[in-house]
Structures are given as C-alpha cells and as structure tokens.
Amino acid sequence: MNTNIVISPGKYIQGYGELERIESHVSFLGNTPFIVASPSGMRLTRDIVENSFKNKGKNCLFELFNRECSKNEINRLKELCEKNNCDFIIGIGGGKALDTAKALAFYMEMPVVIVPTIASTDAPCSALSVLYTDDGAFEEYLILPTNPSVVLVDTKVVVNAPVRLLVAGMGDALATYFEARACKASNSKTMTGALTSTSAMALAKLCYDTLINEGLKAKLAVEKKVCTSSVEKIIEANTYLSGIGFESGGLGAAHAIHNGFTVLEECHNLYHGEKVAFGTLTQLVLENAPTKEIEEVMSFCVDVGLPITLEDLGIEEINKEALMRVAEASAVEGETIHNMPFDVTADDVYAAILTADSLGKLFKGN
Missing domain, CATH: 3.40.50.1970 (Rossmann fold)
Known part of the structure; x- marks a missing residue:
C-alpha cells in the first residue's frame, strides 16, 4: 500500500x-x-x-x-x-x-x-x-x-507591506498546483517522505483557482493599502494553501528552474516568487501543456505584474552559455525537476526556457 x-x-x-x-x-x-x-x-x-x-x-x-x-x-x-x-x-x-x-x-x-x-x-x-x-x-x-x-x-x-511582495507571493503560489500535479503523475515523494495525497491536491488546485479569480483584484486593493475579501483570499492562498500544497503535494520543475536562475547576477534583485513564476511557465512548456492553460497563466502574470519573458527577469541579451548554466543548475542530480513524470535533461530545460520566452514575447505583442 x-x-x-x-x-x-x-x-x-x-x-x-x-x-x-x-x-x-x-x-x-x-x-x-x-x-x-x-x-x-x-x-x-x-x-x-x-x-x-x-x-x-x-x-x-x-x-x-x-x-x-x-x-x-x-x-x-x-x-x-x-x-x-x-x-x-x-x-x-x-x-x-x-x-x-x-x-x-x-x-x-x-x-x-x-x-x-x-x-x-x-x-x-x-x-x-x-x-x-x-x-x-x-x-x-x-x-x-x-x-x-x-x-x-x-x-x-x-496589507501595508509593498504590493510587490504580495505579487511575489502569488508567483510562488502559482507553481503549487502544477508541481503537485506533476508529482502525483510520477508518484514522486514529497517533503513528507510520502506520496501526494488527495487532500494536498485539492488544496493546491484551490490555491491556483484563487489566484486566477482574486489575484488582480487583490493587487489593486493593496496598491491602495486597503483590505478586501480578495486580499484575504490571496493572503491565505500565498501562505496556507501554497504552504500545504508545496510541502504535502510536492515540488517539480518550476522551483528547480528558479534555483537555476539564481546563478545569473541579473536575477539577484528579483524576489523568489518572481523567478518561480517564470519557472512555472517553463515547466508548462516542458510538459507540452495545452495552449489554453499556458495562455491563462501568462494572462494572470501580465495582469498582476509577474515575469513571462527573459527581459522581464532582467536578462536583456540572450546568451546561450549563460542560459545553459541555468539549465544545467536546474537539472543537477537531486533537483526537484526529476520529480516530473518524464526524464528531463539540461538541453530540455534550455529549449523550454527559450520557448517560454518566445511565447511570452508573442503574448505581449513584442
């Protein structure tokens, strides 16, 4: 059992x-x-x-x-x-x-x-x-x-903290459902040392749905330093739903790709959740997720102000050697990217990063 x-x-x-x-x-x-x-x-x-x-x-x-x-x-x-x-x-x-x-x-x-x-x-x-x-x-x-x-x-x-911090929390929470879904599919162990439970999956999905439905409204409210029902729901999603979701649901490619981007100096001024958001988009490309799902994620990110292109991450010029270092760091032995339900190499990550960047540019009309 x-x-x-x-x-x-x-x-x-x-x-x-x-x-x-x-x-x-x-x-x-x-x-x-x-x-x-x-x-x-x-x-x-x-x-x-x-x-x-x-x-x-x-x-x-x-x-x-x-x-x-x-x-x-x-x-x-x-x-x-x-x-x-x-x-x-x-x-x-x-x-x-x-x-x-x-x-x-x-x-x-x-x-x-x-x-x-x-x-x-x-x-x-x-x-x-x-x-x-x-x-x-x-x-x-x-x-x-x-x-x-x-x-x-x-x-x-x-609610009185800078709005960018709340948005970064949404970026971190954005990965929760997709990473838990991947771990569930691959029967990978979570931080509990066991498998993803039905309860953890339900909380992870609620986390994602809350972000999509309440994220923009919450951001606009916090910009005015006021607390609304949307703000309450997003704070709970960022803190509790994502917390239970990542720990009991499991981590996948999104956080590993975040870790990869920490090797680049251009990304050092970004918050954790901002890099995780782009890592989420890259994970969806790795999975060959439906276009509709990818577009929903990109639309959410643009609405609240999360990165969907390398330029958004502060990377002005695409340097193959630098991005390969990111990809290699993302795919080292022991990284959570190996919880995905298929084998992932550094070359796969490199290709997914470039494709995610192109999709982001296309979505923005660049």
Missing part, C-alpha cells in the same frame, strides 16, 4: 487586526514567550503584542533579529532565551526571521508561533528552516520534525 501524508501547522489563524488577540490564541503554549522580530516586525507589532500579553498580566521578551538565519545567531538567541526562562518562541517578520524562530524552537525543544508580516512566500507554515553563514551564503536545509504550533497572519499588517 502507498503512504500518503499531509502535514500542516497546528493552527492557522488569519484576520484583520488579529494580532491584538495573540495572547488568547497562544496561551495554551506557555506563559513567557521569547519573541524574535525583524527590524520592521519590531516596529510594526511590538506595542500590539506587548499590550495583548500585559492585558492578561503576562510578560514577553523581545529580541531583535540580526538579519541572518545562521547558527551563531541561533546560539546567541538560545542563550538569551534560557537566561530569561522563556517557555515558547514567537517569530515575527519575513522569511529569515521566521526560519530563525523555527530553528531556535527546534534546538530549545519548545513550541513556536509564526507571525509573518508579509505574504511573499509559503514558508511560514513549513517544517523547514534555511540556514546561512553569517555572511549570507547558503549553508544547509534544516528539516524540522514538526510544523509551527500556530501561524497567525494579521492582514492589517500584511
């Missing part, structure tokens, strides 16, 4: 102004939280969080995150947490601050609460931390035994 596993945070809580009630949501975890916050997270949320705990007669200890999710930073925070007899962890901010909080909780053997201040990736719900050196070079993936105990998303905070 095949094993199917779905993993997820213990609680996912989302709402406008929900941070004001954080103490009531996390009181079952302990009495004295150690709060790791990014500089912006500290500025945006400290007073709100402190008031929530003070109103219940509880204390909390804030510590500023030093901007890099490194072992030295984790050890520094560990000493402070032990010194102050804290009994659970709260992480507030963007990806690296949240990954640090998750890793700290793992080493402290404590529960962790994750409070993202942006909706640019699906990382908040995951049982994973990416560790770097103090200088910011990638060091290793830390696979965690459990997902966060609580993920709390205050849409009042998220």
